[in-house]
Structures are given as C-alpha cells and as structure tokens.
Amino acid sequence: MRRQVPLFILLLSLGSVFGQVSYSIPEEMAKGSLVCNVAQDLGLDLKRLNSGRARLHSGGSSEYVELNKERGVLLIKERIDRETLCGETTPCALHLQMILENPMELFRVTIEITDINDNAPSFVSSEKRFDISESAVVGSKFVLEKAVDADIGSNDLQSYSLNPTDNFILKLENQADGSKKVQMVLQKPLDREHQERISLLLTAVDGGQPPMTGTMQIIVNVLDANDNAPVFTKSVYKAAITENSPKGTRIMTVSASDKDKGSYGEISYVISNSKHRYSDLYQIDRSSGEVILIGEIDYEKSKLYQIDIEAIDNGGLSDSSKIVIDVVDVNDNSPQVKILSKSDAILEDSPENTVIAMLSASDPDSDVNGEVKCRINVNVPFKMQTSMNGFYSLVTDSDLDREVASQYNITVTCSDEGVPSLSSSVTLTLQISDVNDNAPVFERSSYEAYIVENNTPGLSIFTVKARDADWNQNARVSYILEDSSVNGVPVSSYVSVSADSGVIHAVRSLDYEQIKDFKFCIKAQDGGSPPLSSNVSVTVKIQDQNDNPPQVLYPVQTGGSLVAEIVPRSADVSYLVTKVVAVDVDSGQNAWLSYKLQKATDRALFEVGLQNGEIRTIRQVTDKDAVKQRLTVIVEDNGQPSRSATVIVNVAVADSFPEVLSEFTDFTHDKEYNDNMTFYLVLALAVVSFLFITCLVVIISVKIYRWRQARFYHSNLPVIPYYPPRYSDTLGTGTLQHVYNYDTCRTTDSRKSDLKFGGPGTQNILIMDPSSGTMQRIQSEKSILDEPDSPLEI
Numbered sequence: 006m007r008r009q010v011p012l013f014i015l016l017l018s019l020g021s022v023f024g025q026v027s028y029s030i031p032e033e034m035a036k037g038s039l040v041c042n043v044a045q046d047l048g049l050d051l052k053r054l055n056s057g058r059a060r061l062h063s064g065g066s067s068e069y070v071e072l073n074k075e076r077g078v079l080l081i082k083e084r085i086d087r088e089t090l091c092g093e094t095t096p097c098a099l100h101l102q103m104i105l106e107n108p109m110e111l112f113r114v115t116i117e118i119t120d121i122n123d124n125a126p127s128f129v130s131s132e133k134r135f136d137i138s139e140s141a142v143v144g145s146k147f148v149l150e151k152a153v154d155a156d157i158g159s160n161d162l163q164s165y166s167l168n169p170t171d172n173f174i175l176k177l178e179n180q181a182d183g184s185k186k187v188q189m190v191l192q193k194p195l196d197r198e199h200q201e202r203i204s205l206l207l208t209a210v211d212g213g214q215p216p217m218t219g220t221m222q223i224i225v226n227v228l229d230a231n232d233n234a235p236v237f238t239k240s241v242y243k244a245a246i247t248e249n250s251p252k253g254t255r256i257m258t259v260s261a262s263d264k265d266k267g268s269y270g271e272i273s274y275v276i277s278n279s280k281h282r283y284s285d286l287y288q289i290d291r292s293s294g295e296v297i298l299i300g301e302i303d304y305e306k307s308k309l310y311q312i313d314i315e316a317i318d319n320g321g322l323s324d325s326s327k328i329v330i331d332v333v334d335v336n337d338n339s340p341q342v343k344i345l346s347k348s349d350a351i352l353e354d355s356p357e358n359t360v361i362a363m364l365s366a367s368d369p370d371s372d373v374n375g376e377v378k379c380r381i382n383v384n385v386p387f388k389m390q391t392s393m394n395g396f397y398s399l400v401t402d403s404d405l406d407r408e409v410a411s412q413y414n415i416t417v418t419c420s421d422e423g424v425p426s427l428s429s430s431v432t433l434t435l436q437i438s439d440v441n442d443n444a445p446v447f448e449r450s451s452y453e454a455y456i457v458e459n460n461t462p463g464l465s466i467f468t469v470k471a472r473d474a475d476w477n478q479n480a481r482v483s484y485i486l487e488d489s490s491v492n493g494v495p496v497s498s499y500v501s502v503s504a505d506s507g508v509i510h511a512v513r514s515l516d517y518e519q520i521k522d523f524k525f526c527i528k529a530q531d532g533g534s535p536p537l538s539s540n541v542s543v544t545v546k547i548q549d550q551n552d553n554p555p556q557v558l559y560p561v562q563t564g565g566s567l568v569a570e571i572v573p574r575s576a577d578v579s580y581l582v583t584k585v586v587a588v589d590v591d592s593g594q595n596a597w598l599s600y601k602l603q604k605a606t607d608r609a610l611f612e613v614g615l616q617n618g619e620i621r622t623i624r625q626v627t628d629k630d631a632v633k634q635r636l637t638v639i640v641e642d643n644g645q646p647s648r649s650a651t652v653i654v655n656v657a658v659a660d661s662f663p664e665v666l667s668e669f670t671d672f673t674h675d676k677e678y679n680d681n682m683t684f685y686l687v688l689a690l691a692v693v694s695f696l697f698i699t700c701l702v703v704i705i706s707v708k709i710y711r712w713r714q715a716r717f718y719h720s721n722l723p724v725i726p727y728y729p730p731r732y733s734d735t736l737g738t739g740t741l742q743h744v745y746n747y748d749t750c751r752t753t754d755s756r757k758s759d760l761k762f763g764g765p766g767t768q769n770i771l772i773m774d775p776s777s778g779t780m781q782r783i784q785s786e787k788s789i790l791d792e793p794d795s796p797l798e799i
Contacts, residue, residue: 024047024112024113025112025113025114025115026041026043026046026047026112026113026114026115027114027115027116027117028040028041028079028114028115028116028117029116029117029119030085030116030117030118030119031118031119031120031121032085032086032087032118032119032120032121032123033084033085033086033121033123034081034084034085035081035084036081036082036083036084037080037081038080038081039078039079039080040070040078040079040080040081040116041078041079041116042076042077042078043072043077043078043079043103043112043114044077044078045077047103047112049077049105051074051075051076051077053105054072054074054077054105055074056107057105057106057107057110058105058106058107059072059074059103059104059105060072060103060104061101061102061103061104061114062101062102062103062104062343062345063099063100063101063102068082068083069081069082069083069085069090069099070082070099070101070116072103079114079116085099085118087118087119087120087157088124088155088156090118091118093157095157095158096117097117097118097119097120098115098116098117098118099115099116099118100113100114100115101113101114101115101116102114102345102365104345104346104363106346106348108360109346109348109360109363109398111345111346111363111392111396113393120156120157120158120160121156121160121213122156122160122211122212122213122214122216122217123156124154124155124156124160124217125154125211125217125218125219126152126153126154126162126209126210126211126217126218126219127152127153127154127209127219128150128152128153128207128209128219128220128221129150129153129282130150130221131221131222132221132222132223132224133149133150133207133221133222133223133224134223134224134225134226135147135189135223135224135225135226135321136225136226136228136320136321137191137195137225137226137227137228137231137321137322138195138227138228138230138231138232138320138321138322139194139195139196139197139227139228139230140230140231140232141191141194141195141230141231141232141322142191142194142232143191143192143193143194144190144191144192145190145191145234145322146176146188146189146190146191146234147173147188147189147190147191147321147322147323148186148187148188148189148277148315148323148324148325149187149188149189149207149221149223150187150221150277151184151185151186151187151277152165152209152219152221154209154211154219156211156213158212159212159213160211160212160213161211161212162209162210162211163210163211163212163216164209164210165177165187165207165208165209165210166207166208166210167189167205167206167207167208167223168205168206168208169205170192171193172191172192172193172195172203172225173189173190173191173192173203173205173225174189174190174192175187175188175189175190175207176188176189176190180327181241181327182311182327186325187207189205189223195225195227196227197227197228200227201226201227202224202225202226202227203224203225203227204222204223204224204225205222205223205224205225206220206221206222206223207220207221207222207223208220209221228320228321231265231269231318231319231320231321231322232265233263233264233265233269233270233318233322234263234318234322234323234324235261235262235263235272235316235317235318235322235323235324236261236262236263236316236324237259237260237261237316237324237325237326238259238260238261238262239259239326240326240327241326241327241328241329242257242259242326242327242328242329243328243329243330243331244256244257244296244328244329244330244331245330245331245332245333246298246302246330246331246332246333247332247333247335248302248303248304248332248333248334248335248337249301249302249303249335249337250298250302251298252298252299252300252301253297253298253299254297254298255295255296255297255298256287256296256297256298256330257295257296257328258293258294258295258296259274259289259294259296259314259316259326259328260294261274261294261316261324261326263316263318263322265318265320268319268320269318269319269320269322270318270319271318271319272316272317272318273291273292273316273317273318273319274289274290274291274292274293274294274314274315274316275289275291275314275315275317276288276289276312276313276314276315277313277314277315277325283310283312285299285300286298286299286300286301286302286310287299287300287310287312287330289314294316296312296328302332303332304332304333304334304335304370304371305338305369305370307332308331308332308334308371309329309330309331309332310328310329310330310332311327311328311329311330312327312328312329312330313325313326313327313328314326314327314328334370334371334372334374335370335374336370336374336421336423336424336425336426336427337370338368338369338370338374338427339368339421339427339428339429340366340367340368340377340419340420340421340427340428340429341366341367341368341369341429342364342365342366342379342417342419342429342430342431343364343365343366344362344363344364344431344433345363345364345365345396346362346363347361347362347363347399347433348360348361348362348435349434349435349436350435350436350437350438351401351405351435351436351437351438352405352437352438352440353405353406353407353437353438353439353440353442354405354440354442355401355405356401357400357401357402357403357404358400358401359400359401360398360399360400361387361399361400361401361433361435362398362399362415362433363392363396363397363398363399364379364396364397364398364399364417364431365395365396365397366379366395366397366419367395368421370421370423373421373422373423374421374422374423375421376421376422377395377419377420377421377422378419378420378422379397379417379418379419379420380417380418380419380420381399381415381416381417381418382415382416382418385413385415386401386402386403386404386405386413387399387400387401387402387413387415388400388402389417397417399415399417399433405437406437407437407438407439407440407475407476408443408474408475410437411436411437411439411476412434412435412436412437413434413435413437414432414433414434415432415433415434415435416430416431416432416433417430417431417432417433418430439475439476439477439479440475440479441475441479441531441533441534441535441536441537442475443473443474443475443479443531443537444473444531444537444538444539445471445472445473445482445529445530445531445537445538445539446471446472446473446474446539447469447470447471447529447539447541448469448470448471448472449541450541451541451542451543451544452467452469452541452542452543452544453543453544453546454466454467454509454543454544454545454546455545455546455547455548456511456515456545456546456547456548457547457548457550458514458515458516458517458518458547458548458549458550458552459514459515459516459550459552460511460514460515461511461514462511462512462513462514463510463511463512464510464511465508465509465510466500466509466510466511466545467508467509467543467545468506468507468508468509469484469502469507469509469527469529469541469543470507471484471507471529471539471541473531475531475533478532478533479531479532479533480531480532481531481532482507482529482530482531482532483504483505483529483530483531483532484502484503484504484505484506484507484527484528484529484530485502485504485527485528485529485530486500486501486502486525486527486528487525487526487527487528487540489525489526491520491523491525492520492523496523496525497512498512498513499511499512499513499515499523499525499545500512500525500545502527507527507529509527509543509545515547516547517547517548517549517550517591517592518553518590518591520547521546521547522544522545522546522547523544523545524542524543524544524545525542525543525545526540526541526542526543527540527541527543528540529541549591549592549593549595550591550595550644551591551595551642551644551645551646551647551648552591553589553590553591553595553648554589554642554648554649554650555587555588555589555598555640555641555642555648555649555650556587556588556589556590556650557585557586557587557640557650557652558586558587558588559583559584559585559586560583560585560652560654562652562653569655569656569657570582570583570620570654570655570656570657571656571657571659572622572626572634572656572657572658573626573658573659573660574626574627574628574630574658574659574660575626575660576622576625576626577622577625578622578623578624578625579621579622579623580621580622580626581619581620581621582611582620582621582622582654582656583619583620583654583656584617584618584619584620585600585613585618585619585620585638585640585652585654586618587600587618587640587650587652589642589648591642591644594642594643594644595642595643595644596642596643597642597643598618598640598641598642598643599615599616599640599641599642599643600613600614600615600616600617600618600638600639600640601613601615601638601639601641602636602637602638602639603637603638603639603651604635604636604637605634605635605636605637606631606633606634606635606636607630607631607634609623609624610622610623610624610626610630610634611623611634611636611656613636613638618638618640620636620638620654620656626658630658631658632657632658632659633655633657633658634655634656634657634658635653635654635655635656636653636654636655636656637651637652637653637654638651638652638653638654639651640652
C-alpha cells in the first residue's frame with residue numbers, strides 16, 4: 006500500500022469543526038487490509054470515536070471501506086476494482102465523510118485508488134480480414150482495430166507491433182483525443198499470383214511491469230486492382246444533441262468519395278470498433294452515412310461522445326474519420342438532499358447556534374441547473390448555515406421555549422437554478438426537551454375561604470390549585486403549609502394541606518367566639534431540580550353559628566333574696582318600670598335580640614319593648630291594681646333555630662314602703678320551709694356573723710395602725726374629706742326617673758365584655774330576705790352594675 010500521511014488537514018469553524026485528510030491506496034487490495042490510521046491523523050482520541058458514535062457516510066462508497074472504532078483505522082471492506090468504480094475517470098477516489106456526535110463534527114476523508122496492471126490489452130475481434138487488390142499502390146493505408154486496455158496511465162496501452170513485415174508495416178498516428186490511429190501501410194506491392202493470402206499478427210503491448218499483451222490475427226486476401234481509396238470530406242464531424250432526446254433522432258450525415266468506378270466506387274459507412282462500444286447508442290446508415298440515435302443518452306453519465314467511423318469501398322480500401330457529439334444538459338434532476346446527522350431532541354435552554362443537524366445537497370446537472378440553494382420553512386427558531394460546498398448545518402437561531410412549542414417539524418427545501426426550477430425537500434422532527442424554568446402559578450393571587458364554627462375535625466375547607474407550565478416531573482406540584490402562628494399557636498394546629506391535591510382540612514373544631522379569622526401561606530413547589538416554588542395567602546373566615554343563648558345582665562336573678570321594682574300608683578302611661586338588659590356573644594342576626602312578655606300577673610298593665618327590653622305601663626295605674634306583680638320576660642335571638650333566655654321581674658305597685666312590706670311579707674310567708682332548711686339558714690347566719698366580726702376587728706386594727714403612723718409624722722396638712730365618685734344626695738322621691746341611660750361596651754373578644762349601665766340619679770329597689778322575713782328598701786345613686794370599675798365578664 007502506498008500511503009500519503011496526510012496530505013493536508015483543513016479545519017473550519019462554522020457551528021462544528023470540519024477537517025480533511027487524503028490517502029492513496031492501490032486497487033485490488035485484500036479484504037481487511039489496513040488503509041490508514043484515521044484517528045491518529047486527525048488527532049482524535051479512541052474514546053471520542055466511541056462516545057461520538059463515529060460512522061462513515063458517502064453514498065455507495067462506504068461499502069468498500071469500513072471504520073474500526075476500537076483501533077481508529079480504516080480497513081478494506083470489499084475488493085476495489087478501479088476500472089469498475091471509475092472507468093476512465095482520473096483521478097479515481099472514494100469521498101467519505103466521518104461523522105461524530107455530541108458535539109457534532111464532520112471530517113472529509115479522500116482515498117485515491119491508484120491503478121495496477123491487472124488488465125491486458127484486448128481486441129474486440131480476434132480476427133480481421135482485408136480484401137486488397139494487387140494493384141494497390143505502395144503507401145496505401147488500411148485502418149486496423151485499436152486494442153482496448155481498461156488500465157490507465159503507464160499501465161495503459163503503449164505500443165503495437167505487426168509481424169511479419171514483408172509487405173506491410175505498422176503506422177501509428179496521434180489523434181486529438183490522445184488516442185492513436187493504428188494503420189497498416191503497404192510498403193511492397195502485392196502479387197496475387199505469388200501470394201494470394203497473407204497472415205499477419207497484430208500485437209498490442211501495455212506499459213505494466215511486467216507488460217501484458219493482446220493479439221489479433223489479420224488475414225489479407227489479395228484481389229485484383231482497386232487503386233483508389235475512399236476519402237471523407239472532413240477529418241472530424243461535430244454535432245450537439247440534447248440529453249433525453251427521443252430514439253430515432255437524426256444527428257448528422259457523413260460522406261466520403263471514391264474516384265473508382267463501378268463496384269470499387271461504392272462506399273459503405275460503418276462505426277469502427279473502439280474502446281467504447283457505441284453501437285447500442287448510435288447507428289450509421291451504411292449507404293447514406295446518416296447518424297441516428299438509437300439509445301438513451303444522459304448528460305450526467307457522459308457529456309461527450311467521440312465515435313470512430315470508416316468508409317470502405319468494395320475493393321477493400323477505406324478511410325477513417327471521427328464524429329464528436331456534445332450532449333447538452335437539461336434540468337432533469339432534482340437536488341438530492343441527504344441527512345448526514347441529526348438530533349432527535351434538544352434542551353429548551355440550549356444556546357443559540359447549537360447544531361441540530363448536518364445535511365448535504367447536490368445536483369448532478371451542470372452550470373445553473375446544478376446550482377443548489379437550501380432554505381427552511383419560516384416562523385421557526387432555526388437557520389441554515391453553509392459549512393462547505395454542498396454541506397449545510399441546521400442551527401438554533403433564537404431562544405427555545407418548550408411551553409410555547411414542544412415540537413418542531415422543520416422542512417428543508419433545496420432548489421436548483423434551472424428553468425423551470427426543480428426542488429427536493431426533507432422534513433426533520435425535533436422534540437424540545439423540558440427544563441424546569443417555570444415556577445408553579447396559583448389560579449388566584451389570594452384565596453378566601455369560609456367555614457362554619459363547631460365544625461368536625463378533618464373537614465375539607467377549601468382547595469388551592471397551582472399549575473406548572475413545565476412537563477412531567479418538572480410540572481408535578483406539591484403543596485406545603487408554611488410555618489406561621491395564629492395568636493401564638495402554630496397554624497398547623499388549625500389547618501393542614503394535602504401535598505398532592507391542595508385540599509385544606511380543618512385540624513380542630515373552630516369557635517367563632519374565640520377567633521373570627523386567621524391567615525396563612527401555602528407554598529406550591531414543583532418536582533424539578535432545583536425545585537421552583539411560589540406562595541399564596543389564604544384567609545379563613547369563621548362563620549358564626551347560633552350556639553350561644555342570650556344572657557340576661559339585668560335584672561340580676563338572685564337565689565335567696567327577692568328583688569322588686571317599685572311603681573307608684575300615680576304612674577302615668579308609658580312609665581318606665583325597668584329595663585331588661587341581655588347580650589348574646591354570637592354575631593350578626595344570631596345576636597339580634599327581641600324581648601317578649603311571656604307571662605304577667607296583669608298583662609293589661611305592662612308591656613315590653615320588642616327591641617330595647619324596656620318594661621313600661623300601658624295604662625294608668627289604679628288603686629285596684631294588685632301591689633304584687635310578677636312578669637316573665639323571654640329574650641330570643643334571631644338565629645336558626647333561635648335560642649332564648651327567661652327572666653322574672655317582680656314589680657311592687659305601691660305608694661308607701663309599709664304597704665309594700667306587708668304584701669311581700671305575706672308573699673314570703675306563703676313559702677314552705679322545712680326544718681332542715683331552717684337549720685341550714687341558722688348555721689349560715691352564724692358563719693356569716695363570725696366572718697363579719699373578724700373582718701371588723703381587722704379593719705379597726707388597720708385604722709389604729711395608720712393613725713399612729715400619721716401622728717408619728719406630725720402632719721400639718723389640712724384634712725380633705727373624701728367622697729366616692731358620683732356621690733350624690735340620697736334624697737329621692739321613691740320612684741324611677743323617666744330618663745334611663747345605659748351604655749354597652751364589647752371587646753373584639755366575645756368572651757370578655759365590659760358592660761356599664763347608667764341608671765337614674767336615684768332608684769328605689771325593694772329587697773326581701775326570706776330567711777329573716779324582713780324587707781329592706783335601698784335608695785342609691787347607682788346600682789352596683791353602674792360602677793364603671795365593675796366589669797361583667799360574659
């Protein structure tokens with residue numbers, strides 16, 4: 006093997022790296038023979054050949070040579086016959102492309118096939134006969150068949166020899182196409198009577214080492230006189246024909262003349278045997294010399310035909326000429342587009358100018374018919390780059406986004422410049438692989454959920470939903486409850502969230518009276534690496550349920566003493582007897598209270614305000630009205646179902662205290678007490694008396710101690726008497742004033758309310774102690790409920 010290491014290496018940088026190496030090997034090498042160490046010559050590591058899935062590509066040329074990736078060498082795959090592969094084309098070479106991926110690289114490998122002398126010269130006919138008149142003049146020429154040698158260069162046909170040379174010698178003439186015209190020249194007159202038949206041997210010798218030969222037998226029959234040979238009018242006839250012309254097309258007409266008369270002047274035209282057999286493409290009329298097309302011609306197979314012709318008279322004399330036929334190209338071939346390498350998928354965050362495919366485009370036509378331009382369909386983020394003559398790279402032209410387009414069908418169309426233009430196209434399907442570049446997005450910027458109090462633990466409250474524009478694992482959303490606190494308690498003790506579905510559950514039973522609403526955050530996190538997330542705030546508002554009955558604040562219901570309101574007999578219509586005050590810790594309509602008079606000693610005397618709970622007289626009080634009046638007031642809220650509370654109001658209708666005392670004394674004596682109750686009351690009285698005396702002693706001791714301390718300091722400051730707040734004269738008329746003021750103050754926490762009630766300047770309240778059977782009349786500026794520093798806790 007004759008190897009050129011390497012003739013040159015050309016590196017280009019157009020999206021990928023390209024290189025070129027050339028080698029030279031002889032034909033007919035045995036299968037498995039080493040061609041070259043291509044990895045070493047290109048500076049490639051053997052690991053790169055395997056990781057890049059190196060492979061050869063070049064039409065049908067790759068069937069002769071194969072790549073051994075383990076050794077990095079090219080080996081003969083099939084026997085190479087230069088004559089079969091290239092014919093007369095020189096130089097004869099295999100043009101290969103070695104393609105690597107990840108990243109994509111392309112290397113051009115040219116392997117020149119050199120000729121060896123494996124073909125001997127040969128003649129089409131093993132025998133050639135001539136009928137020559139004995140009158141043929143010395144110097145007459147007779148055209149001989151040329152030998153054919155498939156080899157080229159020095160191994161091609163080099164010389165001829167003719168034996169014996171008694172009458173004829175061999176003459177060779179160079180022709181315009183480089184071939185030689187072989188002629189047999191008469192150097193000694195013939196004598197039919199002396200030798201009627203002459204046998205000659207024509208030997209063709211090539212230039213190989215050792216040389217190879219081919220022979221043809223020439224038999225000359227000596228005839229009587231024919232002393233003029235035909236003569237062509239032109240030494241070369243030229244014509245042009247368009248490829249794909251139909252059979253039967255007349256190309257040209259050749260002519261020759263012969264000065265002889267009679268049968269010796271009749272000329273026949275024939276196509277000479279030559280290295281190329283054109284008898285299946287062209288035909289010449291023997292009589293007229295008209296050349297006719299009888300086969301199919303293709304510009305891409307042969308652009309020029311040179312045909313040797315002969316004009317022979319009946320006397321055996323002949324002349325030769327040449328027909329040169331130029332084939333005119335027609336744009337009858339569409340461009341050929343081949344995908345050398347391509348990627349099936351690409352990441353959406355791939356940078357610009359990332360190579361996704363390599364293609365080659367060629368057109369066997371000539372001139373403008375063979376000029377090819379390639380383009381891709383519009384509105385795709387890709388572009389074509391020319392890397393070599395006829396080679397293209399398809400690269401990214403802008404940023405990719407799988408969420409906008411997950412797949413592209415890229416159509417590459419290659420058109421020639423012929424008229425009309427022919428084109429071919431190929432479609433590449435490219436998948437865009439997902440990258441976790443999108444965080445989950447909630448359907449709303451914030452959520453507001455409602456739940457009725459006293460719910461069962463585990464109740465589903467609400468569902469949050471987030472969507473991720475990514476795909477597969479990158480789009481798998483998990484929901485996480487963010488750490489926070491509600492009134493110092495972790496929010497996880499109130500609610501939980503399902504990681505998969507986003508359903509929010511109540512962990513405990515909620516009480517509207519304890520908490521009205523609370524706020525927390527939920528994080529939606531995808532399954533990418535690294536994960537992306539987003540937060541959303543959720544406000545849970547607790548809706549009130551009518552689960553608390555009204556609570557009566559006034560009048561206070563005592564277990565032992567009886568409290569009565571005094572109404573003078575002179576009271577007018579709409580006289581304000583008292584006011585029932587109640588509250589409901591619920592909210593909304595559940596806390597709307599209404600007051601109704603359920604039972605009364607005299608229903609025609611009193612009425613209760615439906616909204617304000619004020620008990621007023623509905624007529625003038627008369628002397629006939631009973632002193633002792635008992636009213637039962639029911640307080641209802643507006644819930645569904647409604648809840649209620651009942652309060653008993655005792656009213657004394659009298660103008661004097663003794664009258665009231667006598668009535669209520671009888672009232673107390675009507676009660677039945679057993680002996681055990683009396684014993685308990687006596688015992689309780691003794692205990693209370695003991696405690697009273699003890700407290701009295703302690704108070705006196707404290708007073709004495711303070712007095713001694715004051716004397717110790719000898720204070721000379723004037724003594725300012727102390728009066729309790731809102732102290733006023735206790736003189737009263739014994740009746741309730743008509744103006745009654747009250748204030749209600751509630752905190753946001755429904756369990757704690759500060760209430761204060763302002764009564765009239767003076768108020769008469771009758772308190773009956775059943776144990777002693779006595780009644781006390783209390784006249785004060787304000788009741789204990791009126792004290793601003795006495796909060797009532799609900």
